[in-house]
Amino acid sequence: xxxxxxxxxxxxxxGKERENDCGAYVKKYGGSKVLIHYGSGSVVRSxxxxxxxxxxxxxxxxxxxxxGVQPNPRDGKVYEGIEICRKEQIDFILSVGGGSCIDSAxxxxxxxxxxxxxxxxxxxxxxxxxxxxxxxxLTIAAAGSEGSGDSVITKEEGMVKRGAGGDAMRPRFxxxxxxxxxTLPPYQTACGATDIMAHVFERYFxxxxxxxxxxxxxxxxxxxxxxxTPRVIENPNNYEARANIMWAGMVAHNGVVxxxxxxxxxxxxxxxxxxxxxxxxxxxxxxVIMPSWMEYVVDHDxxxxxxxxxxxxxxxxxxxxxxxxxxxxxxxxxxxxxxxxMPINFEQLGAKEEDIPTLVKNFGVGDGMTGGFxxxxxxxxxxxxxxxxxxxx
Amino acid sequence: xxxxxxxxxxxxxxGKERENDCGAYVKKYGGSKVLIHYGSGSVVRSxxxxxxxxxxxxxxxxxxxxxGVQPNPRDGKVYEGIEICRKEQIDFILSVGGGSCIDSAxxxxxxxxxxxxxxxxxxxxxxxxxxxxxxxxLTIAAAGSEGSGDSVITKEEGMVKRGAGGDAMRPRFxxxxxxxxxTLPPYQTACGATDIMAHVFERYFxxxxxxxxxxxxxxxxxxxxxxxTPRVIENPNNYEARANIMWAGMVAHNGVVxxxxxxxxxxxxxxxxxxxxxxxxxxxxxxVIMPSWMEYVVDHDxxxxxxxxxxxxxxxxxxxxxxxxxxxxxxxxxxxxxxxxMPINFEQLGAKEEDIPTLVKNFGVGDGMTGGFxxxxxxxxxxxxxxxxxxxx
Numbered sequence: 001x002x003x004x005x006x007x008x009x010x011x012x013x014x015g016k017e018r019e020n021d022c023g024a025y026v027k028k029y030g031g032s033k034v035l036i037h038y039g040s041g042s043v044v045r046s047x048x049x050x051x052x053x054x055x056x057x058x059x060x061x062x063x064x065x066x067x068g069v070q071p072n073p074r075d076g077k078v079y080e081g082i083e084i085c086r087k088e089q090i091d092f093i094l095s096v097g098g099g100s101c102i103d104s105a106x107x108x109x110x111x112x113x114x115x116x117x118x119x120x121x122x123x124x125x126x127x128x129x130x131x132x133x134x135x136x137x138l139t140i141a142a143a144g145s146e147g148s149g150d151s152v153i154t155k156e157e158g159m160v161k162r163g164a165g166g167d168a169m170r171p172r173f174x175x176x177x178x179x180x181x182x183t184l185p186p187y188q189t190a191c192g193a194t195d196i197m198a199h200v201f202e203r204y205f206x207x208x209x210x211x212x213x214x215x216x217x218x219x220x221x222x223x224x225x226x227x228x229t230p231r232v233i234e235n236p237n238n239y240e241a242r243a244n245i246m247w248a249g250m251v252a253h254n255g256v257v258x259x260x261x262x263x264x265x266x267x268x269x270x271x272x273x274x275x276x277x278x279x280x281x282x283x284x285x286x287x288v289i290m291p292s293w294m295e296y297v298v299d300h301d302x303x304x305x306x307x308x309x310x311x312x313x314x315x316x317x318x319x320x321x322x323x324x325x326x327x328x329x330x331x332x333x334x335x336x337x338x339x340x341x342m343p344i345n346f347e348q349l350g351a352k353e354e355d356i357p358t359l360v361k362n363f364g365v366g367d368g369m370t371g372g373f374x375x376x377x378x379x380x381x382x383x384x385x386x387x388x389x390x391x392x393x
Numbered sequence: 394x395x396x397x398x399x400x401x402x403x404x405x406x407x408g409k410e411r412e413n414d415c416g417a418y419v420k421k422y423g424g425s426k427v428l429i430h431y432g433s434g435s436v437v438r439s440x441x442x443x444x445x446x447x448x449x450x451x452x453x454x455x456x457x458x459x460x461g462v463q464p465n466p467r468d469g470k471v472y473e474g475i476e477i478c479r480k481e482q483i484d485f486i487l488s489v490g491g492g493s494c495i496d497s498a499x500x501x502x503x504x505x506x507x508x509x510x511x512x513x514x515x516x517x518x519x520x521x522x523x524x525x526x527x528x529x530x531l532t533i534a535a536a537g538s539e540g541s542g543d544s545v546i547t548k549e550e551g552m553v554k555r556g557a558g559g560d561a562m563r564p565r566f567x568x569x570x571x572x573x574x575x576t577l578p579p580y581q582t583a584c585g586a587t588d589i590m591a592h593v594f595e596r597y598f599x600x601x602x603x604x605x606x607x608x609x610x611x612x613x614x615x616x617x618x619x620x621x622t623p624r625v626i627e628n629p630n631n632y633e634a635r636a637n638i639m640w641a642g643m644v645a646h647n648g649v650v651x652x653x654x655x656x657x658x659x660x661x662x663x664x665x666x667x668x669x670x671x672x673x674x675x676x677x678x679x680x681v682i683m684p685s686w687m688e689y690v691v692d693h694d695x696x697x698x699x700x701x702x703x704x705x706x707x708x709x710x711x712x713x714x715x716x717x718x719x720x721x722x723x724x725x726x727x728x729x730x731x732x733x734x735m736p737i738n739f740e741q742l743g744a745k746e747e748d749i750p751t752l753v754k755n756f757g758v759g760d761g762m763t764g765g766f767x768x769x770x771x772x773x774x775x776x777x778x779x780x781x782x783x784x785x786x
Contacts, residue, residue, distance in 0.1 A: 014397050015653070018396065219609075227605055
């Protein structure tokens, strides 16, 4: 195991009707004037936004609203939010929505106290140290942003997607009510589930030896997703399955299952170019890319792939030919994705083979190599996109 | 899943040589005058205490020392610590040792700002809200106190062991260097491993339905302990196995694997009377009590016992007779305990059958019932002690 620091100070407030207490939590964490940040009209239509406002009003906390965050959140909305916060002297940002909304709120939060362009943090030009405190009312189990110190924003100019991270971005509190996810359509639910599993796989495929505890914790999350996801696809109102997925989504990405080991994150990077270019759902893009990446890198550590095949996908270990087991696991992953309604190739996603050179160029690895498991060159990335073009089960 | 709040704000600083930075972490968390709290002479002999002092001196942080914390830490030492802290205007307590030392530090920490007797918090007469901040340099993987908001203290008068808990007790930082545990004798190592597993079992045996994610996370810790413990018993200097156990010990008890479900904790209560009366190691007492408790309550939920038997102990499920599988799992647990050198009955522990009435009386359930899985009366507790008298494999 490698040396590491881990600190996840967010207070998680989990369960039915907990959003009605959000005003009290804003107060507890020192907020006296709030920016309510949200995305589409669904939080308006469902009445959630009204409940949130009522809760703030009950604590006599004034607020300003900024809605309209898009999936794959844009820098334009971030600039807008920073301006409002400065003008209105906002001291707390409350995100009501999913990962895009939280990521946008985090970007605003680090941008407000910074004199330069907030994009500096995403382009790697600067590192943030402070942020306006952020609180979360979560509406989809997916990104894990409710417990992480990470944010991904898309620059409208060129549709480039980049991430930034640091502990100052971790939410002060996150309210997780599984009921709020019961109205999600099956497709979005499955996209979220895929994202959660991908967060685990990015950590699972490591070159660090002897990491049994984090291996087992990763597998715990994956086994849960394999069991619970089909249950919510079948019955969207299955509260218990929704609850298990929601906590799994937090555990998958707050860091506890990935400490002390190298991680990969190439699949996320390769996917980001798809959702950047086509504006498809991040989870759907991952369903196309991640198994293709696995096929491409399987020889780098056949036994690790065989381990997940047996421990998570229930494959019988072929001791004479471990690679057969490894490949069987990848096949089972694709079958699982198909079973929950996910695309697994370019056509199903709405991506085009002829765009591969553009995707590779946007990925921006140039003449270098990237990734923590098997480092990939631009040619490797192109090859993975090519596998994804015609992937089937 | 039940509604819950979860917040584990401790910064974990994990890995080789990390104790040399403890001064910087004390400074980071606002300490300007420190009480170094430790137990036996081993931290002196090993040179650890000197390294800690040197690290504080490098940050120009003055300190006062209070050593001599005993296993099953006593109220006498707590009163002593409270007096020193008040007199010396200490604003940070640094525990250098294992669970006993941390628990004693936490008791001092909540006692200092309290006008009444700190024991009020342990006897249930009062609840604490504030505490002097605590930091930890951990020397044994066992109690999980480095990541928890709990503390257990023994009152010298009558040797009564009682616990107190609350988020104000959670350490600000905990330094976990697995190297420091390599000098531990096999017996203490095994006691620690048993304690870690017991922390999981207390959470695992629940009446809450549909808790797949926390079930799986519990099993992840157990599977890790089953793999790694024999490796450190065989080779105490196996850093990687020590590291996996150390992180497992934190995960087992900071709360993340037990949220949203009822928990039991009868085995801990029943054991506390053994270590209270005989001053034996807590882990050794648990090795005697926990499987005996399992045997006694197995009929309360045979399928849950069969689940752990198959998922953790590798038993084949007997679909015609699940109880056979359940009992096989309990037997495998006892065999495991014996294999790592733990006692499993009264004689091996140094306990006496004729003391059972005293133990039951000290346990103090009176005419009531206690425990979150199968509630137990005084007679039930006596019956469990009786099973433990002659337990074998």
